[in-house]
Amino acid sequence: MPRDFSTEAVVLGSHRLREADRIVTLFTLDRGKVPTVVKGVRKVSSRFGGRLEPFTYLRVSLHEGRSLHTLTSADTIRTHAASRDHPAALKAGLSFINLLARETNDLEGRPRTYNLLVRFLDELDRLVKSSAAPACLPLLALSADLKLLLLAGYLPLLDNCPLCGRSIEAPARFSAAAGGAICNECRADAFPLSVTALTTMEALLKQPLSAVPEIIIDSGTAREVWRAIREICHYHLGIDLKIAPV
Numbered sequence: 001m002p003r004d005f006s007t008e009a010v011v012l013g014s015h016r017l018r019e020a021d022r023i024v025t026l027f028t029l030d031r032g033k034v035p036t037v038v039k040g041v042r043k044v045s046s047r048f049g050g051r052l053e054p055f056t057y058l059r060v061s062l063h064e065g066r067s068l069h070t071l072t073s074a075d076t077i078r079t080h081a082a083s084r085d086h087p088a089a090l091k092a093g094l095s096f097i098n099l100l101a102r103e104t105n106d107l108e109g110r111p112r113t114y115n116l117l118v119r120f121l122d123e124l125d126r127l128v129k130s131s132a133a134p135a136c137l138p139l140l141a142l143s144a145d146l147k148l149l150l151l152a153g154y155l156p157l158l159d160n161c162p163l164c165g166r167s168i169e170a171p172a173r174f175s176a177a178a179g180g181a182i183c184n185e186c187r188a189d190a191f192p193l194s195v196t197a198l199t200t201m202e203a204l205l206k207q208p209l210s211a212v213p214e215i216i217i218d219s220g221t222a223r224e225v226w227r228a229i230r231e232i233c234h235y236h237l238g239i240d241l242k243i244a245p246v
């Protein structure tokens with residue numbers, strides 16, 4: 001690989017490095033998550049201006065360093081500013097980005113995860129601009145969470161009990177440790193999961209992000225789905241998700 005290269009990237013977040021510099025976490029098409037130094041970003045005249053806000057979709061040129069990459073140019077493809085300026089969309093977006101940032105390793109190429117991220121942000125922006133029902137925004141984040149867990153290999157089994165193979169019937173329970181929804185015959189460290197939450201999880205996994213607005217559920221069901229996602233992340237990844245989209 002050349003030491004200078006161009007790729008597409010989405011800004012996940014940033015923090016200050018020295019007085020004038022920042023570390024910006026980019027999620028790139030070619031190399032996955034890349035911590036990148038941006039020099040002089042705090043100067044008023046910074047050539048990168050507002051292009052390094054979270055959610056911004058860019059064409060970037062990077063110089064590969066020993067431990068960190070350095071940003072040499074950035075051109076905006078889409079700002080996704082509508083989502084950043086809308087409180088519920090901002091929360092939904094940050095919630096998904098937080099999971100993605102913690103689930104992925106630096107410099108691990110994940111093109112399908114990258115495509116999911118771009119599609120998620122595009123859809124979030126489209127929903128905000130179309131004044132869709134407010135419940136759609138957290139549901140979109142839950143759908144992206146589940147699709148990310150599927151890509152990462154942590155897909156929960158939802159239709160058959162992973163312990164005995166029986167098909168799941170109402171009322172069901174959920175256990176991340178056992179691998180998904182479990183039947184009532186099997187003993188496991190599990191919490192109750194309504195049939196509505198179970199079928200919602202299946203729909204959020206199987207339907208494209210663009211079909212999420214057609215899925216209508218109440219906030220209690222959304223919270224059940226979020227709890228199942230948190231349990232999967234806690235058990236398989238050892239991470240506690242703190243930014244709830246619901």
Ligand SMILES: [Zn+2]
Nearest residue numbers: 161164183186
């Ligand atoms: Zn069972």
